[in-house]
Amino acid sequence: MxxxxxxxxxxxxxxxxxxxxxxxxxxxxxxxxxxxxxxxIPLISVLYMLISRGGVRLSTAIFTELPPAPFEQGGGIGNAIVGTLVMVAIGALISIPIGVLGGIYTGLINPNGRFSAAIRFVGKVLTGFPSILSGVFVYAWLVVVMGTYSAIAGGVSLAILMLPTVLLTSEQAFRMVPQRMKDAAYGMGCNSSQVATKIVLPTALPGVMTGVMLAVAGASGESAPLLFTALFSNYWIGSFTEPTASLSILIYNFSAMPYENQIELAWTASLVLVLIVLVFNILSRSFGTRRV
Incomplete structure (x- = not known):
């Protein structure tokens, strides 16, 4: 050249x-x-197997019928889908307010304080927390006290796993708000609460929602904590204080059965679970690329 x-x-x-x-x-x-x-290649091969083996049973019955008993044909996974969504929603209702408020404190109110450093350290430790220990902890402190497995216990165990993701991503989102935007607001006569609610929160909202969606996507596929907290049920959820079905536990149970019908349902449940996680990941990407 x-x-x-x-x-x-x-x-x-x-x-x-x-x-x-x-x-x-x-x-x-x-x-x-x-x-x-x-x-x-591994990702493509897994998706191919899920679509080829699990897509065969996709129908309206899958979403509206209960799991079949051994030796029975047909059936569906409707109760497991509902149970998964219910427990993830319970976990989100617990973890999102706590995580976002913690992110506001560590990223906006007192970013350099010792207490903020301690919160940040605990959040980072919890990101590597084995999920099964979350189930054991909730089993000892909630299931034993209530005397039953329940959707509430399952949601609390998922909330423990979701909390560090929401907390750390919220903190990072608040810290990334340009200082010049805050200074400009102060220069126009805004007080601290107005700067926080009118400037910082709207600007950081896409980052916060990205963390929320990632936390929800991760919790949707958890199985170990639900074994100790929600167990499983072959019926529709009638109360938050009773054993509740979930897709991950249904896959775990049915994949080990020597019946072809249950194995096919396990593949279909795997495909549905992957689609649910995929939807949440797409939502997190859309929030992450949005600019206020």
Whole structure:
């Protein structure tokens, strides 16, 4: 490439593979595409198996009927879908207010305080907290006290797993609000509460919602904590204080059965669960790319 042509504004800039940088850029680009394709093979293969084996049973009955008993044919997973959504909703109602308020404190009110540092440390520790320990903790403190497995206990165990994600992403969203926006609001005569509600919260809302959606998506596929808290039920949920079905536990139970009908339902439940998680991830991406 001729430097003089660039300096004179020549738009006919043809790349030549004879140049070392051009050749290396081309080779590295191809190599990265190949590595990305190899990394995507497991994901594509899993999706193919779920669609090919689980998609066969997709119908209205899957969403409206109860799981069949052994030796029975047909049936559905409607109660497990409802139970999963109910327990995730309970977990969200608990974790979102606490996590967002914690993010406001650590990211806006007192970002450099010792208490904020302690909250931040606990949140980071909880991100690596084994999910089964959440179930054991809630079992000891709630299931034993209530004397029964329940949707409430399942929702509380999911809330523990959702809380650190909501907290840390909310804090980061509040800290990323440009200081000049706050200074401009103060310069126009706004007080601290007006700056927080009119400037900071609307600006940080896409980031907060991204964290919420990611937390909900992660909680939707959890199974270990629900084994100790919600257990399972073959019936529709009638009360929040009774054992409740969930997709992850249904998959766990039916995949180990020696009946073809139950195994097919396990594949279909896996596909439905992946679709639910996919929807939440798409929502998180849409909120993350939105600008206020």
């Amino acid at each position: 001729n430097p003089e042509a660039i300096a004179l504004g020549d738009t006919n800039l043809d790349f030549s593979f004879a140049e070392k940088r051009t050749l290396m850029n081309f080779v590295q680009t191809i190599l990265l595409w190949i590595l990305a394709g190899i990394a995507a």
